[in-house]
Amino acid sequence: MWKKAAREVTKKERTESNDVGKLRSRIMRAVGSKATSCERTVRDYLRPLGVRMRYNVASLPGKPDIVIPSLRFAIFVHGCFWHGHGCRRGARIPKTNAAYWTAKIARNRARDRRNAAALRRAGWSVVSIWECDSGRVRERKLKALRE
Template sequence: MRAVKGTDTGPERALRKSLFKLGFRYRLNAKGLPGKPDLVFPKYRAIVFVHGCFWHGHDCPRGRRLPKTNAAYWRRKIARNIERDRETIAALRRHGWFVKISWECDLNNSLKEANKIAGWLLSRRASRRAP
């Protein structure tokens, strides 16, 4: 497990590259915010987490697959990760941030996912301007 990276993963890099090409600028792994978000868009007061399906218990084939050895340990670990994610998102929302989760399985086409996030960010910007 030591080789598993927490930041700068392949899917995260692909998404960042696509968002940068679309003209979006962001901060990485902001330490001053709960949960050290992967991408922070201060201009939009928005945050994107890039979650690995297995580690964060996503309901997809990769996320539902548990190791055959020590399955009880992994169920507890992933359940704790899911609970921690909920607490982190709630804390960020209490501080006025908009939060989006981008799942590893959705990043097979990073440009498509980047376009979804771009639309989401622009809608956040528009909603902040509305009277």
């Protein structure tokens, strides 16, 4: 997801830019939050099961990426960097403004926990799928839907 955004910043801009902060800001701003490739992969897995899905439901805590109302099932597809996953990509903190990023990711993780707890209290099942999950891991997590 971030690689595509980084490619959009031209090589000329990278070499001419004296302000690393502005360049990083432009790259981060270009990263999308809806219909990411990981979300589309999960949707493609669910579609043949014949379940009705809704996307980015704002009326639920945390605005889950994919919701299956009939099963009361909420799926969050998390980007490893933004949500502080323990993998190589998620554990990396940018060198510039490290204190800001550390605090931001900690806030994101706390918010994720609060939202998942609120959904569970309301009777929803919650699954988090990480950007780095291989196809097998995603499939194993999604098999819970069939049961």
